[in-house]
Amino acid sequence: MRPTDILTLTPAGLYCPPGDFHIDPLRPVPRALITHGHSDHARPGHGAVLATSETLAIMAVRCGEGFCATQQTAVLGESMRLGDVTVTFYPAGHVLGSAQILIEAGGCRIVNSGDYKREPDPTCIPFQPKACDVFITEATFGLPVFRHPPARDEVAKLIASVALFPERSHLVGAYSLGKAQRLVALLREAGHDAPIYIHGAMERLMALYETLGVPLGDIRKVPTGKEAGRSTFAGSIILCPPSATQEIWSRRFADPVTAFASGWMRVRARARQRGVELPLVVSDHADWEDLCTTICETGASEIWVTHGEADALVHWCTGRGLKAKPLHMLGYGDDEEAAAAESEAPVASQAAAESETP
Numbered sequence: 222m223r224p225t226d227i228l229t230l231t232p233a234g235l236y237c238p239p240g241d242f243h244i245d246p247l248r249p250v251p252r253a254l255i256t257h258g259h260s261d262h263a264r265p266g267h268g269a270v271l272a273t274s275e276t277l278a279i280m281a282v283r284c285g286e287g288f289c290a291t292q293q294t295a296v297l298g299e300s301m302r303l304g305d306v307t308v309t310f311y312p313a314g315h316v317l318g319s320a321q322i323l324i325e326a327g328g329c330r331i332v333n334s335g336d337y338k339r340e341p342d343p344t345c346i347p348f349q350p351k352a353c354d355v356f357i358t359e360a361t362f363g364l365p366v367f368r369h370p371p372a373r374d375e376v377a378k379l380i381a382s383v384a385l386f387p388e389r390s391h392l393v394g395a396y397s398l399g400k401a402q403r404l405v406a407l408l409r410e411a412g413h414d415a416p417i418y419i420h421g422a423m424e425r426l427m428a429l430y431e432t433l434g435v436p437l438g439d440i441r442k443v444p445t446g447k448e449a450g451r452s453t454f455a456g457s458i459i460l461c462p463p464s465a466t467q468e469i470w471s472r473r474f475a476d477p478v479t480a481f482a483s484g485w486m487r488v489r490a491r492a493r494q495r496g497v498e499l500p501l502v503v504s505d506h507a508d509w510e511d512l513c514t515t516i517c518e519t520g521a522s523e524i525w526v527t528h529g530e531a532d533a534l535v536h537w538c539t540g541r542g543l544k545a546k547p548l549h550m551l552g553y554g555d556d557e558e559a560a561a562a563e564s565e566a567p568v569a570s571q572a573a574a575e576s577e578t579p
């Protein structure tokens with residue numbers, strides 16, 4: 222069987238005719254396999270949804286219990302037969318519950334990675350490279366300028382800043398699914414035991430991570446309305462969705478040090494544009510080197526690039542004798558981390574302009 226007989230691009234996203242299902246569909250479909258809970262991949266309104274138990278739980282929190290008609294749990298590493306294909310979910314290391322999906326049919330193996338990263342993350346199971354013929358990859362940070370430093374070093378910068386400015390609060394913009402919990406877990410690993418305050422929009426996902434076995438320590442919602450009191454949160458770390466750092470909500474905090482945890486913080490212009498005083502380069506996506514390494518490790522001879530900076534990665538692949546093509550999948554990448562790229566100057570030119578900076 223040819224790979225394009227197994228997976229084909231439709232307006233709703235990647236579709237598997239012999240298995241009769243879509244992967245991470247962009248619009249409602251009868252049967253969807255979902256790689257992870259970010260809103261650009263996990264949309265409500267499908268008939269049947271097959272995903273890991275964590276992803277199903279995240280979807281229920283974000284989209285409501287009735288996010289689909291029927292749910293089926295995929296157990297990591299356990300193969301299932303769907304129509305004429307076999308599918309197996311494997312960990313992707315991106316956020317809690319995130320999975321790659323292996324599809325096997327007629328001797329051909331295709332892995333759709335969803336979003337992934339290779340850097341250790343205490344909140345989710347590490348990515349496992351799987352041998353395949355076709356590897357479908359994202360390319361959110363698919364330019365050589367993107368090199369993510371160890372997240373622990375970035376978190377150490379945050380802790381050092383809190384120690385240096387005890388009279389100031391530290392307001393950290395972080396995406397509410399994955400990044401926020403990872404930051405908390407890394408802060409705890411580094412010995413920061415103090416209460417960590419969160420914006421109300423993060424409350425339910427924080428609680429869900431705890432329920433699903435990811436310990437986050439003393440997490441407190443920033444009180445609002447009559448309960449707000451006079452606390453200015455001096456010396457405290459407060460996590461909030463990136464947009465909230467600019468909102469009225471943030472005015473109550475004592476002379477805040479504004480931080481933002483994102484792979485985009487590697488581009489200094491981004492940090493300046495957002496008025497970020499303390500950029501923290503922490504990403505839940507693979508950087509350039511990890512994208513290339515992963516492609517090699519899968520042994521795939523053909524690479525499909527779903528979204529992000531596809532051109533540079535496709536070029537890199539063809540230079541190594543691999544067959545590669547961009548899928549130009551519009552609709553992905555407006556989650557969370559990738560969203561920071563939108564409505565700002567093109568990444569490629571901005572990053573290129575800075576590629577000489579140390």
Ligand SMILES: [Zn+2]
Binds near residue numbers: 257259315336556
């Ligand atoms: Zn994602």
Ligand SMILES: [Zn+2]
Binds near residue numbers: 262553554556
């Ligand atoms: Zn994505």
